[in-house]
Amino acid sequence: MTDGDKFVRIHEVGPRDGLQNEPNVISVADKVALIDMLSGSGLRDIEVGSFVSPKWVPQMADSDQVLAQMTPAPEVRYAVLVPNMRGWEGFVAARQPDVTYEVAVFISASEGFSRSNLNCSIAESVERLLPVVQAAQDAGIALRGYISCVTDCPFDGPVAPDAVAQAASLLRAAAPMPLSLGDTIGKATPDRVTAMLRAVLDVAPVDDIAGHFHDTGGQALANIAASMDMGVRAFDSSVAGLGGCPYAPGASGNVATESVLEMLHAQGFETGINEEVIAKAAAFARGLR
Numbered sequence: 001m002t003d004g005d006k007f008v009r010i011h012e013v014g015p016r017d018g019l020q021n022e023p024n025v026i027s028v029a030d031k032v033a034l035i036d037m038l039s040g041s042g043l044r045d046i047e048v049g050s051f052v053s054p055k056w057v058p059q060m061a062d063s064d065q066v067l068a069q070m071t072p073a074p075e076v077r078y079a080v081l082v083p084n085m086r087g088w089e090g091f092v093a094a095r096q097p098d099v100t101y102e103v104a105v106f107i108s109a110s111e112g113f114s115r116s117n118l119n120c121s122i123a124e125s126v127e128r129l130l131p132v133v134q135a136a137q138d139a140g141i142a143l144r145g146y147i148s149c150v151t152d153c154p155f156d157g158p159v160a161p162d163a164v165a166q167a168a169s170l171l172r173a174a175a176p177m178p179l180s181l182g183d184t185i186g187k188a189t190p191d192r193v194t195a196m197l198r199a200v201l202d203v204a205p206v207d208d209i210a211g212h213f214h215d216t217g218g219q220a221l222a223n224i225a226a227s228m229d230m231g232v233r234a235f236d237s238s239v240a241g242l243g244g245c246p247y248a249p250g251a252s253g254n255v256a257t258e259s260v261l262e263m264l265h266a267q268g269f270e271t272g273i274n275e276e277v278i279a280k281a282a283a284f285a286r287g288l289r
């Protein structure tokens with residue numbers, strides 16, 4: 001293992017993927033407090049909100065206020081989900097000056113989830129995100145592409161590795177963006193993750209791949225280990241294991257950031273993240289539920 005192989009990049013998605021599914025109203029002040037705690041942990045990537053339809057995801061309707069009120073740390077890149085140009089305009093109006101942002105676009109590897117989550121086919125969702133990609137590129141803002149349902153879809157069942165590779169190709173044709181591969185409903189197993197990654201790595205370099213595992217089946221850490229065996233060194237996780245997707249029945253929380261850190265640090269991997277700060281943020285996050 002070289003020194004480069006020992007560093008694992010963690011993308012904290014709790015304030016977005018985590019909180020989007022919480023049934024109780026969480027105030028802007030509490031969201032901002034959680035983000036500000038996480039900003040002091042050593043994390044380099046924190047997803048803080050989404051500019052989607054408030055009718056579809058009411059919990060994220062105040063992302064503009066969250067962006068305006070948080071205290072950005074200079075070393076952190078803050079990600080937001082943007083599905084269409086309406087979302088892009090919302091993000092542009094809300095962003096603070098001199099902050100490093102990342103715009104995340106998202107599609108599904110399965111048609112059933114695409115319809116449920118975005119109200120359109122996979123092909124239509126790609127058409128819709130192309131102007132967002134162009135706008136982000138023109139503004140010099142980093143992009144990230146999410147692919148959901150990389151092994152299983154709550155509507156269509158098992159998803160073939162080739163379908164995920166096809167979705168990856170569609171996003172990479174839009175721009176050479178890094179990809180986050182989502183086990184949206186937490187049904188993946190290490191062998192199926194390995195098969196899926198083999199297909200995706202034919203169309204995208206491993207340095208541009210992140211694993212995004214939900215822990216419904218208790219396999220998230222094993223799936224991370226299998227991904228690491230394939231050379232993946234970036235993972236999404238959610239403080240306190242917050243999470244789920246309102247349009248994927250059965251989706252439970254993302255793998256907990258504190259569990260991922262514990263596993264990686266025990267195995268000698270480096271993340272640059274302070275586990276004590278994350279533990280305090282996790283306690284705070286649990287109090288929001």
Ligand SMILES: CC(C)(COP(=O)([O-])OP(=O)([O-])OC[C@H]1O[C@@H](n2cnc3c(N)ncnc32)[C@H](O)[C@@H]1OP(=O)([O-])[O-])[C@@H](O)C(=O)NCCC(=O)NCCSC(=O)C[C@@](C)(O)CC(=O)[O-]
Nearest residue numbers: 051052053056083086087117118119146148149182184245
């Ligand atoms: C894409 C749409 C908008 C299509 O939704 P639609 O209803 O087909 O679109 P529309 O264009 O007809 O718009 C409907 C209404 O929403 C408004 N609207 C339209 N766009 C926006 C916007 N950006 N911001 C604010 N408002 C917006 C629009 O103006 C209109 O308002 P009305 O005229 O009825 O008053 C909708 O399906 C949507 O918002 N979907 C997002 C669902 C979502 O956020 N899901 C969770 C995130 S994905 C996820 O969690 C998975 C991931 C990434 O974590 C990885 C994994 O685990 O798999």
